[in-house]
Amino acid sequence: MGTLVINRFDKSFGPVGSFAGLFIFLAGLILIFYSYSAIILILLGAFVGFTHSSASIDFGDSKIRLTNNICGIFKFGKWIQVHPEMVISIKSNRQIYRNFSRSNRVLDIKTHKYQVLLCDEKLNPLIPLKYIKDLDDGKKIAKEYATRLNIKTNY
Numbered sequence: 001m002g003t004l005v006i007n008r009f010d011k012s013f014g015p016v017g018s019f020a021g022l023f024i025f026l027a028g029l030i031l032i033f034y035s036y037s038a039i040i041l042i043l044l045g046a047f048v049g050f051t052h053s054s055a056s057i058d059f060g061d062s063k064i065r066l067t068n069n070i071c072g073i074f075k076f077g078k079w080i081q082v083h084p085e086m087v088i089s090i091k092s093n094r095q096i097y098r099n100f101s102r103s104n105r106v107l108d109i110k111t112h113k114y115q116v117l118l119c120d121e122k123l124n125p126l127i128p129l130k131y132i133k134d135l136d137d138g139k140k141i142a143k144e145y146a147t148r149l150n151i152k153t154n155y
Contacts, residue, residue, distance in 0.1 A: 003148075005057045007130040012051040012068070014097040015109055021049025046071040055129050059148045064118055066127045085121040088129070088146045090114050090138045090155040114138040116145065123154065 011018040025045025031038035050072030056065040058079075067077035097109040116130045116138055129145060132138035139155060146153045 003059045005059070007055045007057070009053045009055070009128065009131060010095075011049075012053065013048050014099075016097065016099045016107070018049050021045045021047070023049075025049050055127060057129060057145070057149075062149055064127055064129070080127065082118070082149050082151060084151060086126075086151050087119045087121070087123060087154045088142045088149075088151060089117050089119050089123065089125075089153070090132075090135070090142055091117055091125070093131070116142050119154070 013021065022045065024041055028038045028041030028043075028045055031041065047070065051068070051070055052072065053066065053068050054075075056067060056075075056077070058064070062082040063079045064082060065077045065079045067075040069075050091114065093111075093113045093115045095111045095113075097111075099107040099109075101107065113131045113133055114135055115128045116132060117125045118127045118129055119125050130138075130141055132141060142153050142155060
């Protein structure tokens with residue numbers, strides 16, 4: 001196994017769900033001293049608050065893995081061997097997280113990022129490798145990853 005880089009992505013339940021999960025987790029930690037049934041709150045809060053996805057890149061063996069990290073600890077994903085005909089590209093990504101409250105207020109959280117993607121020979125996206133806020137930084141990262149994995153870039 002060579003150099004391993006792990007790039008963390010967004011929370012699975014968005015920023016609002018992640019905050020709510022963290023709050024439930026902390027409430028469970030406080031209530032555990034009063035009742036052992038608070039373990040349910042701890043497990044639920046850890047699942048909602050800390051579950052996220054990430055990409056693991058092994059430059060030594062030229063393998064990439066997209067993982068779902070359950071509770072932030074348990075990683076599930078399959079390693080994919082990088083072939084020379086694969087390409088690294090950059091794609092613009094705009095997301096809006098929308099939350100409705102009971103008082104008819106809408107909370108919108110807008111994000112604009114660029115994704116560095118691993119694509120097959122037909123430019124179909126396979127795995128996101130990293131999220132970048134600036135396009136120039138994304139081009140530098142894509143070029144670095146392409147050189148270290150011995151594949152081409154397309155942006």
